[in-house]
Amino acid sequence: MQAWVDGRPQATLGLGNRGLAYGDGMFETLRVTAGQPRLLRRHLQRLAEASRRLALPLDLAQVEHEIARYAQAMGEGVLKLIVTRGDSPRGYATDPAAQPQRILQASALPAYPPSHASTGVVLFPCTTRLALQPALAGLKHLNRLEQVLARAEWQGGAFAEGLMCDTEGRVIEGVFSNVFLVTGRTLYTPDLSRCGVAGTLRAELLARAGSEGWVARVADLTLGDLAAADEVFVCNSVYGIWPVIACGELKWPVGVVTRTLQRLVRALLDS
Amino acid sequence: MQAWVDGRPQATLGLGNRGLAYGDGMFETLRVTAGQPRLLRRHLQRLAEASRRLALPLDLAQVEHEIARYAQAMGEGVLKLIVTRGDSPRGYATDPAAQPQRILQASALPAYPPSHASTGVVLFPCTTRLALQPALAGLKHLNRLEQVLARAEWQGGAFAEGLMCDTEGRVIEGVFSNVFLVTGRTLYTPDLSRCGVAGTLRAELLARAGSEGWVARVADLTLGDLAAADEVFVCNSVYGIWPVIACGELKWPVGVVTRTLQRLVRALLDS
Numbered sequence A, B: 001m002q003a004w005v006d007g008r009p010q011a012t013l014g015l016g017n018r019g020l021a022y023g024d025g026m027f028e029t030l031r032v033t034a035g036q037p038r039l040l041r042r043h044l045q046r047l048a049e050a051s052r053r054l055a056l057p058l059d060l061a062q063v064e065h066e067i068a069r070y071a072q073a074m075g076e077g078v079l080k081l082i083v084t085r086g087d088s089p090r091g092y093a094t095d096p097a098a099q100p101q102r103i104l105q106a107s108a109l110p111a112y113p114p115s116h117a118s119t120g121v122v123l124f125p126c127t128t129r130l131a132l133q134p135a136l137a138g139l140k141h142l143n144r145l146e147q148v149l150a151r152a153e154w155q156g157g158a159f160a161e162g163l164m165c166d167t168e169g170r171v172i173e174g175v176f177s178n179v180f181l182v183t184g185r186t187l188y189t190p191d192l193s194r195c196g197v198a199g200t201l202r203a204e205l206l207a208r209a210g211s212e213g214w215v216a217r218v219a220d221l222t223l224g225d226l227a228a229a230d231e232v233f234v235c236n237s238v239y240g241i242w243p244v245i246a247c248g249e250l251k252w253p254v255g256v257v258t259r260t261l262q263r264l265v266r267a268l269l270d271s
Helices: A018-022 A040-053 A060-074 A145-151 A200-212 A223-228 A256-269 B018-022 B040-053 B060-074 B145-151 B200-212 B223-228 B256-269
Strands: A012-014 A025-033 A077-084 A101-107 A121-125 A161-165 A171-174 A178-183 A186-190 A215-219 A231-236 A240-247 B012-014 B025-033 B077-084 B101-107 B121-125 B161-165 B171-174 B178-183 B186-190 B215-219 B231-236 B240-247
Touching: A018 A077, A018 B018, A018 B077, A018 B145, A025 A040, A025 A060, A040 A060, A040 A077, A040 A200, A060 A077, A060 A101, A077 B018, A145 A161, A145 B018, A171 A186, A171 A223, A178 A200, A178 A223, A186 A200, A200 A215, A200 A231, A200 A256, A231 A256, A240 A256, B018 B077, B025 B040, B025 B060, B040 B060, B040 B077, B040 B200, B060 B077, B060 B101, B145 B161, B171 B186, B171 B223, B178 B200, B178 B223, B186 B200, B200 B215, B200 B231, B200 B256, B231 B256, B240 B256
Parallel strands: A121 A161, A121 A240, A186 A215, B121 B161, B121 B240, B186 B215
Antiparallel strands: A012 B012, A025 A077, A077 A101, A161 A171, A171 A178, A178 A186, A178 A231, A231 A240, B025 B077, B077 B101, B161 B171, B171 B178, B178 B186, B178 B231, B231 B240
16 A cells, blocks of 8 residues: 555655654554554554654644544555654754654564464564663654664574663663563563653553553563563564563563463454 | 765655664765865765664765765755665564665755854753763764754754763763863863764864874763863864853853864865
8 A cells, every 4th residue: 555645645755854864753553453553542642742752743633533544445454654853954953833744654464473472482682772861762763773783683583572671781672572571460561761662552551451450560670580570471562462482591481461461462453 | 956866866765765764874964165075084984884883884985986976066065975774674674685775965055153163152051961872872873863852952043052961961062063172282072982973073183183283082071071171162074163152151262272273174174
């Protein structure tokens, strides 16, 4: 399906675009099933947060309407929305009157091996560290060189994802996923107020944990916490949940909490 | 003058471009005078460094040839080169065989008030901090949201530049300049191994200081060091050198070392 720019079919972008020049903008990647964008509320919430913190005044009702129309036309797949600060002359200064630009693109669901979800995945322990930048932490902004460098650390199919720590050694996230640890009835996921992308499925799991009988905690987590966990899983809003069975020397079983959450998430994303 | 993409006139870019998606690439901004790109060796050196550290295998002889041709056609102004990792399917994974993409754009010299160079400038003390990321430090990569946020902290003409510190409080750079302090016969400029952009004019000044009778030192610098300096100036390869006369409560005179370096730099950039 052809891309849309500001609501109209368009395949290209001007070279003065600030998304290209500075990574000046943010993006969202939505799973579309049966013509419906999944976890749409969560994606719009994160856009609203990015809009506020990057001072990019976005008309969220318009964005929601466009995503709904585009998803309907797609039917199934991955919908990527990029919001940039549009074009500007050279230089970092922003024009307060500039209208944010909306780019919608469709792609097929990634063809991950079914075993990722069933028997679990092995994480590559990335040496690329996430810098501590509270001004950008949590946002899915367009400055993603850390992820590009981390993803380039491994090739081939032995590792489905990589594990990233921050520059002070805390466990933060996967390259394109969030991380959860399960210890007893408690779900732990890293605090993302210094770095990391606060995923929409992460937010959904944190919100639902209570009603499912678990306790959810956002905390600073170390590799020692990871080693001590009963279960570990990674998640994102496209593939759902993958049990993690190993990372470096560490190993975990695929546990009952992970399996239960997988069923819950499948209902949210797939059906 | 029309932009070139990979050596040919082209005004647009595909939406799958990794420069847009992830800021996956780097750029250079060259002053062009009398058809000649100035400080070209230094710009090519920084490109080579970025090419190596971002694993973007660039044909530097080709880049040099293109810049020379484009600058000749421009005559005078600012030449901006953006190098991206080209297009790719969705996802952070890079294709080792992908050819980097070269974008050349021309713009007029910025119309800075002549007083910036003559009577000096006042720096805005930015509250946006630079994160510590040794993997990207020194490079002029396309992930520049910190600069966008910092530049948005002030409006109007009272401040010509902003001063940025890192997240641990060290003085690092301007938003679009490097910073030097002068104390006696010694030039100090911040160490940029944790964050910051290692400017080409900064490199040129460091290399020339010895032959001009000064000592040049790259060091960790604090606001206290700034306060104690005899002279302060900011520089970049487009405007040259601006004396700094104030930042917040701090004030400095326009000193003889700054004036001497301005003459030297004018010869490099303007004539």
